[in-house]
Amino acid sequence: MTQITASEESTNSVRTILVGTFIVLLAMGTRATFGLFMQPMGLEYGWQREVFSMAFAIQNLVWGAAAIGAGMMADRFGSARTIAMCALFYAAGLIGARLSTSEFQLYMTAGVLIGLGQAGTTFAVILPVIARTVPLSSRSTAMGIASAGGSLGQFLVVPTGQLLIDTFEWTGAFWILSVVLAATLPLTWFLRGKPAASSGPQQSMLSAIRQALKHPTFHFLFWSYFVCGFHTAFITLHLPAFVIDSGLNQKVGAMAIALIGLFNVFGSFTAGKMGGKYSKKNLLAFLYAMRAFGILWILYMPTTDFVVYVFAGWMGLFWLGTVPLTQGLIAQVYGLRYAATLSGMVFLGHQLGSFVGVYLGGRVQAMTGSYDLVWWMGVVLALIAAALCLPVREKPLTMPAVAAAA
Numbered sequence: 001m002t003q004i005t006a007s008e009e010s011t012n013s014v015r016t017i018l019v020g021t022f023i024v025l026l027a028m029g030t031r032a033t034f035g036l037f038m039q040p041m042g043l044e045y046g047w048q049r050e051v052f053s054m055a056f057a058i059q060n061l062v063w064g065a066a067a068i069g070a071g072m073m074a075d076r077f078g079s080a081r082t083i084a085m086c087a088l089f090y091a092a093g094l095i096g097a098r099l100s101t102s103e104f105q106l107y108m109t110a111g112v113l114i115g116l117g118q119a120g121t122t123f124a125v126i127l128p129v130i131a132r133t134v135p136l137s138s139r140s141t142a143m144g145i146a147s148a149g150g151s152l153g154q155f156l157v158v159p160t161g162q163l164l165i166d167t168f169e170w171t172g173a174f175w176i177l178s179v180v181l182a183a184t185l186p187l188t189w190f191l192r193g194k195p196a197a198s199s200g201p202q203q204s205m206l207s208a209i210r211q212a213l214k215h216p217t218f219h220f221l222f223w224s225y226f227v228c229g230f231h232t233a234f235i236t237l238h239l240p241a242f243v244i245d246s247g248l249n250q251k252v253g254a255m256a257i258a259l260i261g262l263f264n265v266f267g268s269f270t271a272g273k274m275g276g277k278y279s280k281k282n283l284l285a286f287l288y289a290m291r292a293f294g295i296l297w298i299l300y301m302p303t304t305d306f307v308v309y310v311f312a313g314w315m316g317l318f319w320l321g322t323v324p325l326t327q328g329l330i331a332q333v334y335g336l337r338y339a340a341t342l343s344g345m346v347f348l349g350h351q352l353g354s355f356v357g358v359y360l361g362g363r364v365q366a367m368t369g370s371y372d373l374v375w376w377m378g379v380v381l382a383l384i385a386a387a388l389c390l391p392v393r394e395k396p397l398t399m400p401a402v403a404a405a406a
Helices: 002-031 034-045 049-077 079-099 103-121 123-131 136-182 185-191 205-213 216-245 250-275 280-300 305-317 322-334 339-368 372-389
Strands: none
Touching: 002 079, 002 103, 002 123, 002 136, 002 185, 034 049, 034 136, 034 216, 034 250, 049 079, 049 103, 049 123, 049 205, 049 216, 049 339, 079 103, 079 123, 079 136, 079 185, 103 123, 123 136, 123 322, 123 339, 136 250, 136 322, 205 322, 205 339, 216 250, 216 280, 216 305, 216 322, 216 339, 216 372, 250 280, 250 305, 250 322, 280 305, 280 322, 280 372, 322 339, 339 372
């Protein structure tokens, strides 16, 4: 009986990892295509880059804020319902973006609806689901696999998105991507369940939140994640436009985004694997510091196909490796009971950074005709994030004393 139970648990863990990774793959991969729609939609409606920057900035801000609510829902009511609801929002947002004919409509659909959709179909909800279904010894690796899935989606879906735009125009591409996202709905059944309450004194969600907010490590993770969001969102949206501004073919930009995803399949998996053996905070500091070198490369080297591809490969190695390490630290320090809630709160920092990165990218380019200032900000922020990670305390917190029941 014990062997059968262990086998069933192992099968359930593998299934959860595969399904969770696949949903993240589609959600993150589709998100990475949005920069490809900037030029054809801009030509169709006469919208400048600032319009798309604002839509993408709103999306990231809504995603971050909604991730807290999605995490709370997953912890309290179960993950499957939360993920399914957000997948519907995502698909509806893609359809709405296709039908948008005004800037306000684009902000409400590509901004608000898709932001709500991403809140429950990406890392903040799905990684805690995976973490609680695998043994402690495999937890960091499992989260690395799921994070690598997001990068693999970027590698697979971005060129596919460009092909869809070339074949069916941007309007048809939106329809097809919305159908693909809606197809994830039946898969959420395999991610059902919610964290089991531990035996003994119980900590409330509000108590767990208060405890985390009083702990310096939570704030170090929050603001270092801000930098991660600044980098990834700015590069995802604006790198294709930067490439075109430099006189290169638009397909170079699409290939660069895909290469970031490809190299990060290795980077995320390796970060997750190493996080199970070495200090997660030191690994995080190393990843952020290495990003600075990649940005300096794109600043100082002449912009050619080769230089862009080297930049993409380098950044890919350190792209989403921050995710399993940050999420792993949250589970390690604060426990799994309210991991989705606390992950959502830290993820808000990531999305605030994303908002600033994409908005400044469009604003600075419009004012100066160049992205150089934002690139330099990326270098400085990378070094700041590395410094913020070093004082993180990796020791698990104990639950505050709970008054005994009368």
